[in-house]
Amino acid sequence: MVTQETIKPTTNRRRDLTRYLIAIVVLVVLNILVYNYFFRIDLTEDKRYSISPVTEQMLGNLQDQVVVEVYLEGDFPAGFKRLQQSVRETLDEFRIYADGNVRYTFFDPNSITDEKKRAEYMQQLAQKGIQPTNLKATEEGKQVERLVFPGAVVKYKGKESGVNFLKGNLAASPDERLNQSVEGVEYELATAVRKVAFQGNKIIGYITGQGELPQQQATDLLGSLQEYYRVALGDLDQIPSLQGLDLIIVAKPTTAYSEADKFKIDQFIMNGGKAVFFVDALNASLDSLGTGGTFAMPYNHNLDDLFFKYGVRFNPTLIMDLNSGFIPLVTGYTGGKPQTEMLNWRFFPLLNKYSKHPITRNLDAVYSKFIGTIDTVKASGVRKTPLVYTSRYSRIMQAPVPLTLEEARMEVNPEQYQAGEQAVGYLLEGTFTSLFRNRRVPEGITATTIKEDGVPTKIAVFSDGDLIRNDVNPRTGQAYELGFDRYNNIKFANKELAMNTIHYLLDSEGLINVRSKEIKLRPLDKVRVQEEKTYWQLLNLLAPIVLLALFGVTRYYLRKRKYEKF
Numbered sequence: 413m414v415t416q417e418t419i420k421p422t423t424n425r426r427r428d429l430t431r432y433l434i435a436i437v438v439l440v441v442l443n444i445l446v447y448n449y450f451f452r453i454d455l456t457e458d459k460r461y462s463i464s465p466v467t468e469q470m471l472g473n474l475q476d477q478v479v480v481e482v483y484l485e486g487d488f489p490a491g492f493k494r495l496q497q498s499v500r501e502t503l504d505e506f507r508i509y510a511d512g513n514v515r516y517t518f519f520d521p522n523s524i525t526d527e528k529k530r531a532e533y534m535q536q537l538a539q540k541g542i543q544p545t546n547l548k549a550t551e552e553g554k555q556v557e558r559l560v561f562p563g564a565v566v567k568y569k570g571k572e573s574g575v576n577f578l579k580g581n582l583a584a585s586p587d588e589r590l591n592q593s594v595e596g597v598e599y600e601l602a603t604a605v606r607k608v609a610f611q612g613n614k615i616i617g618y619i620t621g622q623g624e625l626p627q628q629q630a631t632d633l634l635g636s637l638q639e640y641y642r643v644a645l646g647d648l649d650q651i652p653s654l655q656g657l658d659l660i661i662v663a664k665p666t667t668a669y670s671e672a673d674k675f676k677i678d679q680f681i682m683n684g685g686k687a688v689f690f691v692d693a694l695n696a697s698l699d700s701l702g703t704g705g706t707f708a709m710p711y712n713h714n715l716d717d718l719f720f721k722y723g724v725r726f727n728p729t730l731i732m733d734l735n736s737g738f739i740p741l742v743t744g745y746t747g748g749k750p751q752t753e754m755l756n757w758r759f760f761p762l763l764n765k766y767s768k769h770p771i772t773r774n775l776d777a778v779y780s781k782f783i784g785t786i787d788t789v790k791a792s793g794v795r796k797t798p799l800v801y802t803s804r805y806s807r808i809m810q811a812p813v814p815l816t817l818e819e820a821r822m823e824v825n826p827e828q829y830q831a832g833e834q835a836v837g838y839l840l841e842g843t844f845t846s847l848f849r850n851r852r853v854p855e856g857i858t859a860t861t862i863k864e865d866g867v868p869t870k871i872a873v874f875s876d877g878d879l880i881r882n883d884v885n886p887r888t889g890q891a892y893e894l895g896f897d898r899y900n901n902i903k904f905a906n907k908e909l910a911m912n913t914i915h916y917l918l919d920s921e922g923l924i925n926v927r928s929k930e931i932k933l934r935p936l937d938k939v940r941v942q943e944e945k946t947y948w949q950l951l952n953l954l955a956p957i958v959l960l961a962l963f964g965v966t967r968y969y970l971r972k973r974k975y976e977k978f
Contacts, residue, residue, distance in 0.1 A: 463505050464926050467602045470610070471510040478506075478514045478568045478605055483542065483561035484577065485520035491590045492560060498594045499564070499577060502601060514605075521561055540565055541574035562593070566601070568608040573639075575604045580774045581764065592774040599926040606923065607639050614641045614918050617657040621647035622673070622713075623666030625881055630663060632882040632894040633910055641918070648673045652858060654680035659918055663690045664877025668714040671854035678718065678847050679859070682866035686917040688910075691715070692877040693726040694811055696759070696782035698739065705816030708782070721847045723791030724838055724873055729784045730813045731836070733761035734805035734829050737779055740899055741820055754899065755820040758807075762904075765801035765833055770927040771912045772799050776905040779897060783876040785834050793843040800837035800874070800909070805829040839916075840871040870917045880910050 480503060484496045496518075506514040521537065521544075524530035534544065542563035562578035577600060580592030616637055618630065627634065627645060637643050644657070648669075654660060654676055662677075669677075681687060696708035710728040719726060737760035743753040761780050766772035778800065785808060788796045807829045848854075849864040882894040892898055895906035916924045 463502070463509065463598055463602075464922075466922050467506075467598060467926065468509045470602065470606060470923070471506055471514065474510050474513040474605075474609060476513065476569055476609075478510070478566060478609060480514065480516040480564050480566050480601070482516060482518045482564040483521055483537065484563070485518040486522060486560065488560065491587060492562075495562065495577060495590055495593055495597075498597050499601075502597050506601065506605075522559065534561075537561060537563070537565075537574075540572065542576060545578055564601075564604075566604040566608055568605070571608040573604040573607045575600050579776075581776050596774060596927065599923070602923060602926060612641045614658040615656065616641050616643050616914070616918075617654060617660045618643060618645045619648050619660055619662050620645060621649045622669055623664075625663045625877065628884060628889075628891060629881045631891045633880045633907060636894075636907060636911060637914065640915075648676060651676075654685060655683075657685060659686040659688070659914065661688050661690075661880075661914075663880055664692055665713055665715070666692075666695070666711060668712050670714075670856070672856040674715065674718055675848060675854050675857055679863055681722075681844055681869060681871065682846050682863040684867045684869045686869055687871045688913060688917065689719075689871070689873045690877045690879050691726055691873065691875060692782065693728050693784045693875065694730055694782065694813065696730060696813070696815060698757075698781070701815055701817055705814060705818070708811060708813040708815055710811050718847050719873065720789055721791065722844055722871060723789055723794045723796055723840055725787045725789055726873075726875055727785045727787060728811040730759060730809045730811075731761055731783050731785060731802055731831075731834055732758040732807040732809060732829070733802050734758065734824065734826070735762050735764070735803035736760050737762060737897065738900060739820065741817060757820050758824075759815070759819075761802050761806070763800050763802060763836065765803060767798055767801075769797060769799060769839070770924050771839065771916050772909070773927045775908060775912070778879070778906050778909050779895060779904040780836070780876045781878040781881075783836050783879075786836060786838060786873065786875050788838065791840075792845070795841045797839040797841070798835040798837070799839055799872070799913075801833040801835055804832050806831045806834050808834070836876065837872070837874040839913075840873065841868075843868050844871075872913045872917060879906055 482499055482503070484492075484499055488496060500516075500518070503514065503516045507516070521530065521533055524533055537543075542561055542565070544559050544561050546559050562576065564575045564577070566573045566575060577597060578589075578593050579596045579600070580589040618624075618627075618634060620627075634643050641658075657680070660677070660680065677687070691713065693710060694708040695711050700706060708730055716726070736756055736758045738754040739757040739760070740752045741755050742750045743755075744751045759782055761783055763778040763780055763783075764776075766775055783802075805826070808831050844866045846862060846864045846866065848862050851862070853859060853862060880894060883892045883896070883898055884890070885892065885898075893903065893907070894910070895904040895908075896902075897904065912924065912927070919925075
């Protein structure tokens with residue numbers, strides 16, 4: 413006789429067996445899905461462990477293996493370890509999305525025991541652009557110094573590119589600068605991979621013929637651009653049009669453009685060409701001051717109507733700023749020999765105020781020389797974004813501006829420097845209207861039609877022609893690096909600003925937007941950490957043990973109560 417007691421165990425066994433089989437099927441299906449469909453989930457608020465889609469796409473297109481040698485290795489304080497860990501995590505992501513075509517190693521140059529070999533190795537790294545940095549940090553109330561090499565070398569099919577991870581603004585605190593460096597890790601690595609693995613096909617034209625900066629004074633920027641793009645130099649008077657170029661650079665013109673030359677620039681922009689203008693409104697040069705001084709007078713570029721049509725106006729002014737650079741001046745003689753002293757020269761403002769834009773994010777200070785103001789005017793269909801500002805302690809001088817070296821020796825009156833922050837660089841984006849709308853084609857132009865309404869494009873304008881000028885060693889004739897102040901042995905971010913601007917204008921894929929990545933810094937209260945260290949150590953050590961014990965006792969009691977009735 414089959415009783416209810418007999419049926420019940422059989423039913424329970426079938427139910428348990430069914431659940432077990434279902435669980436196995438679900439696990440098998442999940443494993444098949446995970447194996448065939450790759451995905452990663454980043455649950456952090458600022459998406460610090462995610463890389464951008466444009467980087468993923470670039471890595472997926474790699475045809476061969478990229479090798480990355482990272483030199484950020486060694487015994488570091490906590491802040492540097494965070495940067496090191498960020499580099500490692502980013503490279504792990506690169507390796508996954510590149511389907512194994514990214515391989516990396518970490519190496520500490522200080523681990524080389526032979527002093528001569530270590531010095532030679534460090535010199536090789538310096539030649540690749542990776543300089544050692546002696547950084548300080550506070551650990552347990554003590555100052556700690558470490559000589560670190562915050563960089564890497566990216567190799568691909570015999571080509572190499574150096575990467576510096578330690579970026580950011582020197583005016584920021586050490587913790588903030590390290591955080592800015594962490595934010596830029598993906599961009600720096602992705603840019604280096606693109607440089608060595610993907611040959612750029614964009615063409616940049618450096619315009620000459622109107623007294624622009626000679627090639628020797630722009631050689632560092634042009635050489636850096638050649639690592640990403642093709643660069644061509646051309647006299648605007650000698651070429652029929654700018655067709656075939658993707659971007660043009662106009663750097664410090666000193667003579668007037670003809671109507672035909674303006675027409676070539678205008679039609680280039682109307683057809684979607686990009687342009688960067690570095691323009692001085694006034695003729696001012698430190699070399700031309702002499703002993704008696706001079707006056708800075710306006711240039712006649714014949715470009716005012718072109719810029720006005722596009723939405724900006726270069727004012728005939730010079731900006732003096734209390735936050736400025738230094739120049740060497742003779743302050744006396746000792747034993748018949750001149751004594752030189754570095755004095756503040758307020759006509760050389762240091763630009764360290766930026767808008768929140770990928771071009772200028774986490775940028776260090778930029779060195780300007782005889783820079784003027786820019787106003788915006790109405791231009792339908794054009795969005796104007798200020799990029800760079802002077803400090804709040806500025807003074808605007810209207811032309812003609814007296815220039816004399818004695819000004820550096822004069823006592824400063826702070827009341828005269830209350831003009832506030834002045835925008836000296838703008839990004840113009842949108843659909844521009846031709847300057848030659850409802851006008852005839854200028855003489856000397858073979859074209860018979862005028863494109864009056866342009867296609868969407870981008871332009872950048874800066875009111876300093878010397879912003880991209882590199883100094884030249886007077887003895888050797890060799891060009892210094894752009895942004896390097898040879899008098900004070902300081903490197904400014906002029907090249908980074910110019911390169912970022914050009915990358916943004918030409919970057920159809922949007923890799924430059926990776927610079928917008930933001931990781932919030934949430935620092936601990938260092939005083940409380942020091943005072944309560946023992947308490948939190950004990951809490952983290954004992955609390956898990958106590959909780960585990962409570963869980964075990966509670967589970968034992970519940971099971972005992974459940975099965976006691978049997």
